[in-house]
Amino acid sequence: DTEVTQTPKHLVMGMTNKKSLKCEQHMGHRAMYWYKQKAKKPPELMFVYSYEKLSINESVPSRFSPECPNSSLLNLHLHALQPEDSALYLCASSGTTNSPLHFGNGTRLTVT
């Protein structure tokens, strides 16, 4: 069983669409993350939320907009994406920012 749940599993969107990725965890973790992963590469950090506040933005383009409505939920809003943004988007959580990451199964995003 996956303790971090991501929806949807797959998403195909055009460059003019607006869509959202969702992530939920019920482990009481106070740090939540969005990562982007391309094939055969390590996960690339995009955003970190600590205690529901955005603590790290790794210079991600504004077409990606994160949101943390509460301590269990994390969203990633997508708008005007480019084909090169096609990737696996992984959500993760951890007890602190210096403890094991628990990854969700990811959303496979294709931008056409």
Added chain:
Amino acid sequence: GENVEQHPSTLSVQEGDSAVIKCTYSDSASNYFPWYKQELGKRPQLIIDIRSNVGEKKDQRIAVTLNKTAKHFSLHITETQPEDSAVYFCAASKIEAGKSTFGDGTTLTVKP
């Protein structure tokens, strides 16, 4: 910032042999070193981790060693099995950084 180098990038072993993957890190203040296994099409999962106050940790066929002076840590897998075939990522972090830095990954293939 932290830089983590991981070697080798690919490793092929015969079933039953041992496999060793090595990582070096640059920031002497890093104090937490996890290893993640990612099978094809699946999410990364923690397999073992070590903190800087410990030199070695073992969990059945998997062990991790840490040399703080040399700033390197290694993953050792003994009696390898085909199901050990995956991509393995090392990472390093410290609480002040608020994030983990990943190595580039090692693709391990265990031949039956």
